[in-house]
Amino acid sequence: MADDWKRQIDRLHEGLVRRDDPTEWVTEADAVDASYRYPHLALRGPVFGLAAQDPETGAEWRLLRPATSGMPQEARDSLNSLLWFKAKDDTDDPAVRRELLAAVAVLEREPVDEMTVLGVRYRVVRGDEFARSGERGLEPPRPTDPEPADRSWEGRQETPSPDLGFALTPGKEDGVMAGAMKLALQGFSYSGSRFPAEVRRDSERALTSHPDIVLLPVGFGVVERRGRGWRPHGALMPTPHDARRLLFDGMAEFWPLLHEFSDRERTRHARAAETFKAAGRADEARVGDTLYRICRIERMLRSGPDGPEPPRPSDLDDEGPTKIHPTMDEDGTIRYDD
Incomplete structure (x- = not known):
């Protein structure tokens, strides 16, 4: 064999x-x-x-x-x-x-x-x-991982899953x-x-x-680290930018509502989201002791x-x-x- x-x-x-x-x-x-x-x-x-x-x-x-x-x-x-x-x-x-x-x-x-x-x-x-x-x-994502033609941060975008x-x-x-x-x-x-x-x-x-x-198509996700361990945070996305959008939208909009952040936490996440967005193709964001990373996910069948x-x-x-x-x-x- x-x-x-x-x-x-x-x-x-x-x-x-x-x-x-x-x-x-x-x-x-x-x-x-x-x-x-x-x-x-x-x-x-x-x-x-x-x-x-x-x-x-x-x-x-x-x-x-x-x-x-x-x-x-x-x-x-x-x-x-x-x-x-x-x-x-x-x-x-x-x-x-x-x-x-x-x-x-x-x-x-x-x-x-x-x-x-x-x-x-x-x-x-x-x-x-x-x-x-x-x-x-x-x-994190590799330089050769494909990105969508339109890497916008606004509006509704749905990159088709490469699995289909x-x-x-x-x-x-x-x-x-x-x-x-x-x-x-x-x-x-x-x-x-x-x-x-x-x-x-x-x-x-x-x-x-x-x-x-x-080997199934590579995907990308948001992972979170507090202390030593990593844990996934959200769905698997088809491109690195789609995962970045997921992280940005989470910090700026969804997580404060979902987790009922205090005003201080809401402000810290909003500031981190804007810094992350301004960097364009960043793969990490930090809020206090929490590190978020865009992670390259592989699957086998x-x-x-x-x-x-x-x-x-x-x-x-x-x-x-x-x-x-x-x-x-x-x-x-x-x-x-x-």
Whole structure:
């Protein structure tokens, strides 16, 4: 297996040399530099998304919903909504609507991780989220990480998630350092007493059942440090600037309301937000003893002969299935009194 991975990395390197693309060389050099400055991996935990295999578009599994949910049920609920709105908006055929609504009814009752509806296979998929760390703490964005064309600080901006439509293909060409990362992660499993025994067993079992590694698109988030530990603060964002906007809006507007800041705390956060914004592409802000940092977040997903890994038996949910949308009849009539 190690020889196979070495041959794959050699092939990636040969391809990089053959293409002679300066942008790719700079990106690879950036990744090499990061591997020295941030040599350790800090595991945050599992994430869940929704993928589909549609025979009309090919054999590949592709993400339909970003792999950012903290629990499997959130992804199941996203499938519930996807199918319900398909029944509402995408068909006038009662038979088609009936099949869609039958699947919705199952999802309202049972924690189902896979189903086939109208010939399309849907699956809740499981990944792991981690960040690189070193003496300087968690890794910030790299110079070569893409930024949106419009880096405005005002108005409503929604950069599309790079997860949407992403092909979960283990063997695709990712670059030399990405290939090396896949090699490093191939044998990764949860270990240590902080993980329950059933979590460790499921993780070890996944090495055999889903041996291949898929690296998902890189994301960016806000992390907070008070004392020695870091903790995430908000959602995963698609670009560094989107994460900076999240931090700025949090300090200037949302956190004072959410946490009921005193006038003094409100003023300190507002001042820090303006200083952060004025710096343009800063990756840190400090308010008193609290350090905020824009952090580069990576995710991996395991895949096997039958596609991407679903949730494991030891993955936990706070809530179970429930009815999300009003009752719909096969003719499209929606009843709000049920």
